[in-house]
Amino acid sequence: MDLNLRKAIMSNVSxxxxxxxxxxxxxxxxxxxxxxxxxxxxxxxxYWQNADESDKTEVLDALEQAVKQQ
Incomplete structure (x- = not known):
């Protein structure tokens, strides 16, 4: 059985x-x-593959803060 999880997920949200x-x-x-x-x-x-460097930096900063609060 050949299961490509990425393709299946993309098919579900396409x-x-x-x-x-x-x-x-x-x-x-x-x-x-x-x-x-x-x-x-x-x-x-x-998202990551399509984000520009500014968006990536913003997400990384938000994730860093969120992880520190856990």
Whole structure:
């Protein structure tokens, strides 16, 4: 069986609106289910690949602060 998780996740969210994507992210976080983590990872990977250096710096700064608060 050949399973490409990235392709499957992309197929599931392809064409989703910003509201749909937000609902997916919120649902994944609120459910707390570990099985949702790969999907969030794929979404983050796509964001990262398309972000400019300024956006990446902003995200890294926010993540750094959030990790320190945990």
């Amino acid at each position: 064409g989703n609106s910003a509201n749909d994507l937000e609902a997916t992210i919120v649902d994944a976080i609120e459910s707390g289910e570990e099985k949702m983590l790969p999907g969030l990872g794929v979404l983050f990977e796509i």
